[in-house]
Amino acid sequence: MNGSAREWWAEHLPWIVIALLGLWLPPAAYAVAVPRSWNDPVTVATVAELTCMSVALPGLFQRHATAWRLLVLSRIVVLVQTLWIVLLNSRLNGFVPTLETRPVVEAAVGLAIASYVLVQVRGLYR
Amino acid sequence: MTMLRRASGFVCRHAWIAIALFAWAYGVRTSGEAEFRTISAAPFALNLPPQDQYLYSSPFTFFVGSYYQHHGLDYAWAFFVVNALGLAAFFGSLSRLLATERFVNRSAAALVLFTSPLLFVMLSWIGKSDAYLLAFYFMFTLSESRVAQVILAGLMITCHAEMGAVVLGVDWCLTRKRTVAIALGVIAGEAAVFTYTHLLLSPSPDSRVTYAMAHAAELWTIFRSHPFLHLAATLGPFWLYASTRMFRHPVRPVLFAAALTLAAASYDFTRVFVIVSTPMLLVITREVVADSFRDGVISIGRHRLSVCALWPLMFFQFQYAGFRLLFAQGVRVALRG
Numbered sequence: 001m002n003g004s005a006r007e008w009w010a011e012h013l014p015w016i017v018i019a020l021l022g023l024w025l026p027p028a029a030y031a032v033a034v035p036r037s038w039n040d041p042v043t044v045a046t047v048a049e050l051t052c053m054s055v056a057l058p059g060l061f062q063r064h065a066t067a068w069r070l071l072v073l074s075r076i077v078v079l080v081q082t083l084w085i086v087l088l089n090s091r092l093n094g095f096v097p098t099l100e101t102r103p104v105v106e107a108a109v110g111l112a113i114a115s116y117v118l119v120q121v122r123g124l125y126r
Numbered sequence: 127m128t129m130l131r132r133a134s135g136f137v138c139r140h141a142w143i144a145i146a147l148f149a150w151a152y153g154v155r156t157s158g159e160a161e162f163r164t165i166s167a168a169p170f171a172l173n174l175p176p177q178d179q180y181l182y183s184s185p186f187t188f189f190v191g192s193y194y195q196h197h198g199l200d201y202a203w204a205f206f207v208v209n210a211l212g213l214a215a216f217f218g219s220l221s222r223l224l225a226t227e228r229f230v231n232r233s234a235a236a237l238v239l240f241t242s243p244l245l246f247v248m249l250s251w252i253g254k255s256d257a258y259l260l261a262f263y264f265m266f267t268l269s270e271s272r273v274a275q276v277i278l279a280g281l282m283i284t285c286h287a288e289m290g291a292v293v294l295g296v297d298w299c300l301t302r303k304r305t306v307a308i309a310l311g312v313i314a315g316e317a318a319v320f321t322y323t324h325l326l327l328s329p330s331p332d333s334r335v336t337y338a339m340a341h342a343a344e345l346w347t348i349f350r351s352h353p354f355l356h357l358a359a360t361l362g363p364f365w366l367y368a369s370t371r372m373f374r375h376p377v378r379p380v381l382f383a384a385a386l387t388l389a390a391a392s393y394d395f396t397r398v399f400v401i402v403s404t405p406m407l408l409v410i411t412r413e414v415v416a417d418s419f420r421d422g423v424i425s426i427g428r429h430r431l432s433v434c435a436l437w438p439l440m441f442f443q444f445q446y447a448g449f450r451l452l453f454a455q456g457v458r459v460a461l462r463g
Contacts (some may be wrong), residue, residue: 008271021189026199028206035198 001120010118010124014060017053017071025050043079049074068118068125072088082107133437138434141236145217148240149249152454157208158253164200166191172327179331182323183287187212187255187355196428205253212257216248219264229412237437242364243336244404246443247343247397250452256401259285260362262292263404272307279311280318288320288334289401292388297405299377306375317383338391347389352461359396359446360386366426367414374413381406396445396452 001009028046034121037043059067082104091099098104137143141431161181164190174181181188187208192203221232229235248257259282266278281292294308316417324330349356360382361368372378382403390397395423399406418424445452451459 008273011271012274023193024210026194026203026211027199028200030203 006121006124010121011065013071013117013121014057017057017060021050021053021057025054041084042081045077045084049081052077063125065125068122071114072118075111075118078107079111082111106122132263133378134437136367137437138237139233141233141240142304144237144355144437144440145240146246148245151249152246152249152443153440154252155456156252159202159205162188162191162205162208162311162362164252166195166201166204170326172331172432174331174333180334180337182327182331183319183333184255184285185322186258186281186284200275205236209252209257212255212261213252215250215261215274216264219261219268223264223268223408227373230415234347234418234433237241238364238367238433239407240364240415241436241440242407243362243396243400243443243445244407245440246362246445249446250456251394251397254397255285256397259290259293259401260404263297266294266304266307266311267297267408268289272304272324275304275307276310277316279308280315280383283312283315284318285438286401287316288313292402293383293404296381296385296402299381300405300409307332309457339462345391345393348393348395351449352446355384355451356395356446358389359444359451360389360399361407364410366436366439367424368410370426378406393448395447399449 024046028043028050031037031043032047052070056067056070056074059070085107086095086098086104089101093101152413154398158181161174161178163183165181166171169185169188172179174180188209191204191208192199194207195201199207220236223229224232224235224239248260262278262285264281266275266282269278279294280291282294284290290354291312294312298305298308323333331343358365372382385399385403385406388402392398414424414433423430423432443454451461453459
């Protein structure tokens with residue numbers, strides 16, 4: 001990634017986070033509020049992920065390193081959540097079929113893209 | 127009198143008070159819940175009757191609603207969330223746009239802009255993708271990155287394949303800027319909508335053009351019956367500002383006539399007119415606020431008035447839709463053809 005591409009990502013990262021929160025927050029809030037699935041580890045992990053992203057938001061506009069770290073933390077939470085799902089489902093369906101399911105593939109692709117972008121823009125956050 | 131002037135000045139500095147008052151006085155109206163439920167439940171199946179199939183060429187809100195429904199929300203919550211986020215995006219992006227130095231005074235600019243039927247349209251057609259369309263347009267004008275502009279222009283087209291392209295066309299005619307971004311965004315957006323309607327849906331849904339052609343005679347009768355009422359319904363009290371400024375640049379009357387023609391070819395006359403004229407409304411608003419900031423007052427004919435004194439004009443709104451006039455709180459008056 002060249003310098004201008006890094007700058008573009010750093011400039012637009014807060015807006016991308018806002019758009020993702022717009023997509024992810026309502027289903028999570030609904031899952032917590034309506035079916036009251038508080039004790040489901042997947043829901044807890046989703047709440048933790050979205051909390052990290054929401055708290056990081058103001059700092060992303062000002063390019064604080066803390067905000068960058070919170071975004072990394074949110075991706076680590078997703079990684080743990082995905083590993084938990086793989087562990088749980090592979091007992092029922094087998095390891096390879098579980099890896100081929102849509103949520104796991106989506107999470108893997110999303111994590112790969114997010115990790116690449118976050119590593120690339122690290123130097124722009126102080 | 128001094129009290130009244132002070133109160134007016136206070137509202138002029140805090141436009142959200144006038145907006146909240148307007149929402150309370152005029153109420154909010156939803157439309158298209160049944161169609162939203164049908165399309166968002168199965169966006170790749172053609173389940174609407176032919177007269178409603180043009181809705182498939184505005185897929186953005188239906189896909190977002192479908193995403194929410196696949197993640198646990200029922201259709202009513204999905205409808206609420208999609209439209210609440212749309213309105214939040216509209217007001218958030220407009221607030222950011224009016225806060226730029228181009229508009230001098232955000233609050234005064236908002237009050238001038240909302241003397242047009244724009245706010246009334248936003249609050250009385252909840253369920254349409256207009257809020258997203260204009261939010262993406264405001265972000266498009268704010269963004270300095272060409273990549274972001276292309277993405278936002280493309281998203282505008284997915285909100286409304288026809289009106290999105292016209293809004294971008296009007297913006298280009300007024301500014302002659304962002305040509306490449308507009309061209310690429312329109313091509314990408316139209317390609318995405320075409321792929322969806324013609325390749326992923328089988329059979330292809332009827333388009334808006336087919337719909338307008340089928341109803342052309344009736345639409346012409348509606349327009350011909352009350353042409354002056356239609357003219358009044360285009361800008362409402364905003365005419366006070368627009369009447370003189372409309373002719374400051376030769377392209378403006380041409381754009382007005384084009385928007386009028388397009389609006390006359392639809393049943394939601396005022397809604398369509400206001401949405402496609404939004405770039406022009408913003409340009410005129412900027413001029414009004416700049417004049418007011420420079421001279422302290424604006425000239426309307428021989429009168430010199432303060433912009434802050436004129437904000438109550440936003441409460442004199444009506445819309446033209448089909449053979450009906452729409453007023454506050456959903457009051458409708460049917461007209462004779």
